[in-house]
Amino acid sequence: MTAMEQSPEAPLRVRDAAQLAWDDSADLLVVGFGGAGACAAIEAASQGVSVLALERFAGGGATARSGGVVYAGGGTLQQAEAGLEDSPESMYDYLRQEVGDAVSAETLRGFCENSRANLAWLERHGAAFQGSVPPLKSSYPSDQYFLYYSGNEAVPSYAAQARPAPRGHRALGSGMSGINLFRPLAASAQRLGVRVQRQCEARRLVVGDDGAVLGVEAWALPVGSRAAKRHARLARWTDALHPYAPALADRWRRKLRALELAHAERRLIRALHGVLLSAGGFVFNRAMLTLHAPRYLDGLPLGTSGCDGSGIRLGQSAGGCTARMERASAWRFINPPLAWARGLIVNAEGRRYCNEEAYGAKLGHAMVEEQGGRAILILNRALMKDAFAQVGPGKVWSFQRLPAVLNMLFNARRASSLAQLAERIGLPQANLERTVATYNAAARGEREDELGKSRGFLASLEEGPWYALDLSFSSKLFLCPVITLGGLTVCERSGQVLGQDGQPVPGLFSAGRNAVGVASNFYVSGLSLADCVHSGRRVGAHVAGLVRAVLASSQGEQQ
Known part of the structure; x- marks a missing residue:
């Protein structure tokens, strides 16, 4: 799908809200019912606020497909x-x-x-x-x-x-835990009276003459229609297929878009006290990625089809500013197997550049931002043997085992000497030999590791044969997941979207990966979901305060 097809239109501008015939309304209108949207909805509804959430797909977003x-x-x-x-x-x-x-x-x-x-x-x-x-x-x-x-x-x-x-x-439960986190939140929101309109896309904001966001123009597939059923089925298949066949999944996304454009019906929805944009990041939007974070184009987009930047662009259409759009996170995890992390990783010059025991996002950042995407893992036969044992059936997840085994079987160059290995993988022989010798000295306890690696993660590579696995960012056999970290700038006390002048855009909020937050610099597992809770609750509480203030003012006038 092209950027033009997905770009939100300029806001629908009106003198005041009474000028339009609204189809529905709520105190808080949530655009994107994933982790952040659900937390905002629950917090607001628990304080007596009426909430309507618009969700383009089934709900859950990247939260439901995450590790929870x-x-x-x-x-x-x-x-x-x-x-x-x-x-x-x-x-x-x-x-x-x-x-x-x-x-x-x-x-x-x-x-x-x-x-x-x-x-x-x-x-x-x-x-x-x-x-x-x-x-x-x-x-x-x-x-x-x-x-x-x-x-x-x-x-x-x-x-x-x-x-x-x-x-x-x-989150407790079997399998990948994202769904175990989202399902109870969705159920709690429903018990509190939150309404969710699924298969409904907010395509543009409605803005008053004073710049205040009044609501949205949304397009919804008719409930129970043939188009809605086909859309739901195709959306499930698309996100499930994406990690294994990204090109085919992209073709199916174009079919989803065609269904929406052909069959969705227009609805004007009034937000009495605020619109929350919580529709995720932009990793599935190639045009935005090319513009803001081109180094990450070779990665495997991680998330769901809704992570297309639509929420960010809606905010921009009303004057909202963005920040940290160049920040993305590439996940080059090399543990499990633990034996891989006991080896060493070198760049195109045969030199180490990152402590191999570090979190995969730190290694990925150094690989992409500092080393031109190169990462070559050096092991010996002892570590290869340990690695195969560590990813045996029942010991790790299949998504951890399969890439490791495939790379050790089909992506490993073997050599009887380091000089021969350097020649086979195109590295400077002297640099590689010097790097391995320095590493071995640290493993023997003769010196501290130059990159600060823990003693338990060091392993001497003195005895061969030696192996090199090319785990570079562009590897087709060891795909590197990527997420985006930037988004709309917000007031850190309320979650209100900030404009060019640094002042809040009236009636507009953002949360989760749609906005800049604690996870917008370097990524750590769980930090994004924790920020969804933090930033989502922040917006819900602030809107509840606005509702109470209006109610108190109204009661005061009546007295």
Whole structure:
């Protein structure tokens, strides 16, 4: 689908709301019913606010298809259950290293101090968590474990700055846990009276002469129609197929768009106190990615078809500003198998550039932003043997096992000497030999590792034969998932979208990956979902305050 097909139109401008014949209305109108939208809806509805959510597909967005990990700490019940100590200060000291200046120190501190309460809030609305910790670090633990080190907390350079603790709280349930997190939230929203209009797309905002957002012009497929049924079926297949056949999934997205354009019916929906844009990022929009983050075009877009930037562009159409649009996250996970992380990764010059035990997004960032996308993993026979054993049936997830096995079988260059290996993969021989020799000295305990790798992650590569696996960003056999991190700039106290002058756009809010938040600098597993809770609840509470203020004013006038 082309950028022109998806670009939201300029706002429908009117003198005042009474000028239009509205088809529906609500105090808060939510555009995008995923993690952030659901949390905003629940928070607002629990305070007596009427909420209508518009969802282009079935609901859940990237949250429902994620690992369901919520980054939380400061002494959660699950951390206590595991016998672990943590504090908001330690959480803040760690996250400051990851979040940078994406949000203010005050906002990040509040995020950390409210972390336990936000996790407890999720539990009150049906989500479940547990304090079982895996014995070894992994990019995503098996169904036996639900609390883990989901970032760089235990990496020495980070641990020196902040006391480490596992803070990745995975929603309890079998399989990928995103759906286990979203389903109870959707059910809670329904119990609280939140209405959800599915297969309904907000195509443009309705704006008054004073610049205030009054509502949206939406287009909905007729409920129960043949087109709606086909759309639902095709949407499910498209997102399920995408990781395995991206090109075919893209063709099906064009069919989805054609169905919407041919059969959807126009509806004008009034937002009495605010429109929330919570429609995700823009990783599925090639035009936006080319413009803002072209280095990430070779990655595998991670999310759902709704992550097309439509919510961001709706905000821009009303004067909203964006920031950090160049920020994206490439996930080059090399653990499991743990043996891979005990090897070393080099660039096109045969030199190491990142601690291999670091979180996959940190490794991916260095690979894409600093090394031209190159990442070549060097192992020896002992580590290859360990790696095969570590990804055996029943030991890791299939999405972790299959790429590892395929690459060891079909993407590994073998050589009886490092000189021969360098020749076969096109690396400078002297550099590779020097890199491996320096690494071996650290593994033998003769020196500290130059990149600060933990002793337990070091392995001597003195004995061959040696293997090289090309895990570069453009690899077709070891695809690298990518998400976008930038979005609309918002007031960090209310979630209101900010305009060019730094002032709020009246009546317009944004949350989740649609907006700049705590996850907009470097990514850590669970940080995006935690920000959905934080930023979504923030908007819901603010709109509830607006409703109360209007009600109090009205009652005062009557008296």
